[in-house]
Amino acid sequence: MHGKKKNLLSAEIVSTAGEPSKPELTSATAIHFVLLISRQGKVRLTKWYNPYPQKERSKVIKEVSTLVLTRGPKMCNFVDWHGYRVVYKRYASLYFCMCIDAADNELETLQIIHHFVEILDRYFGNVCELDLIFNFHKAYFILDEVLIAGELQESNKKAVLRLITTQDNLVEAAKEEASSLRNIIAQATK
Helix, strand or coil: CCCEEECCCCCCEEECCCCECCCCCCCCCCEEEEEEEECCCCEEEEEECCCCCHHHHHHHHHHHHHHHHCCCCCCCCEEEECCEEEEEEEECCEEEEEEEECCCCHHHHHHHHHHHHHHHHHHHCCCCHHHHHHCHHHHHHHHHHHEECCEECCCCHHHHHHHHHHHHHHHHHHHHHHHHHHHHHHHHCC
16 A cells, blocks of 8 residues: 555655655644634624625524534534534633634644633733623734734734733824814814
């Protein structure tokens, strides 16, 4: 038999005859979409990295929510779904779900979920569902710093937090500037 097997510990492909062939470059795990769902089935955050029509998005959310919410706590965190794999992890009252190709690394995706949750936790200080409801724009900003085009962009938590703090400072400065401009205009029109 001269078929090829992929060695899981390296990028090298070894044929069954024993002679090594050229290394195969594989891309990182590509995430198709991210869903944050409450235990009650309410969607708290969605991010789509592939184009889906709105009707299909609603169908996907309903199917994935039902699939994940009906599973027991001791069941595996990976679920096959329509030729893809949904990787999820429950933190408090939220399920963090990511859809990947069936051949992609589920454990890497679990690490990405945990990485995102740790950054949220550091930023909000013991993050809860209400933080994500009232500060959804910040949660999206954090997710956009961690993932770009469905792939891990920044693995350094401190770098992400530094960027978020800088963004917060810029927003505050813009608010103060807008407020002072309003005051100047109000005084000029008196």
